[in-house]
Amino acid sequence: MTRTVGLIIFPGFQALDLAVGTVFELANAALGEPAYAVEMLSETGGVTPSSFGAGVDSRPFGAPGFDTVMMTGGLGDRPSTPGLIAFLKEAAAASRRTASICTGAFFLAEAGLLDGRRATTHWARGRDLQRRYPKVKVEEDRIFIEDRGVWTSAGMTACIDLALALVAADVGEAVARTIAKRLVVYHLRAGGQSQFSAMLDLKPASDRIQTALAFARENIAIDLSVERLAEVARLSPRQFSRAFRSETGQSPAKAVETLRVEAARQMLEAGRLSNEVIAQEAGFVDPDRMRRAFLRAYGHPPQALRRAARSMQASA
Known part of the structure; x- marks a missing residue:
């Protein structure tokens, strides 16, 4: 047909x-x-x-x-x-x-x-x-x-x-x-996904900081300490922290949390995984840490966003 x-x-x-x-x-x-x-x-x-x-x-x-x-x-x-x-x-x-x-x-x-x-x-x-x-x-x-x-x-x-x-x-x-x-598309984006990306908001200027951020996004579940990211950027931890804040306006720790919240929100809206699994997959380790990060970012806990996603799906 x-x-x-x-x-x-x-x-x-x-x-x-x-x-x-x-x-x-x-x-x-x-x-x-x-x-x-x-x-x-x-x-x-x-x-x-x-x-x-x-x-x-x-x-x-x-x-x-x-x-x-x-x-x-x-x-x-x-x-x-x-x-x-x-x-x-x-x-x-x-x-x-x-x-x-x-x-x-x-x-x-x-x-x-x-x-x-x-x-x-x-x-x-x-x-x-x-x-x-x-x-x-x-x-x-x-x-x-x-x-x-x-x-x-x-x-x-x-x-x-x-x-x-x-x-x-x-x-x-x-x-x-x-x-x-x-098409060399990075991944299939769900309809409920945000049009915005945390990576765009950070806007790093140098290749080294861009490389470190790309590494963080692709390895969101692992330990992403300043030392680990500095090693990826081939800078000392002190040089990396200074350059990162200068180029993005954020500390490395805050940027990593932003990337993790974005990844966790996408998994929540997909609705297939529990909060415990999402917290592990997004690198938060446990749901309580993820909950606190969501409150800082959105003013709402993960469960509220999950309910909103389900409500939109049900009304579609």
Whole structure:
């Protein structure tokens, strides 16, 4: 069975959103059959310029008959047209599922397709989406969300996470993992995962501090003392502590705790492991230490975040 995907583009659409096509292409390769067929759609058809000017050929809107219809996004505000909104409504009604990438959520919201539903978009536009469309339940710090057949994703590379999730829902996690490896994606991100990363907030300038942080994240369960990290950075403990604080604004111990809390939160939201196991896996040693770290970071204990994750899953 071939699943048709209608990818809607418009003048100035974000070119990175085309990466979803690669995910479906690799799904076909992994399955050894044409499981997906992607069609580029635009209101007028023909060559449609992307965000950096390169044109993409497309066919004009017609009678919708897609398994999945996906709306791309763009940089900044992109005005809609009556024809686009009308086609979105018609296509959503005729398709098994509807999806948007990044600010494509604004078009779905304008079409009324997100009313009463949970949705996400690029973190920088989440509050604007909520302000302009109060009937939408915006969760701005999510990679992607599915609510009753309508999928929305965060911005930029989150389109890959969205497409992988669609493939996983269709043909299984194993195929999605195979595609992720082909794409050299670090790991499959769950929809409830935060759009933000502690590694980005730290912003080290030198290779040595970056190497030490990468080592810490990849070996989060082991003892990550200043001496151990200094050895990785090939500095003395005193030099390392001074350079680390200068470049990141934090002590090594505080940064390690931040990375551990982030890792533990991802495991909690996945909902498969007990607090005891998560505390060990994230390097906290015991649940009490993990609990104190969560209170410092979020103001809530791990169990409260676990309950919130379960509640969101149940309402999906």
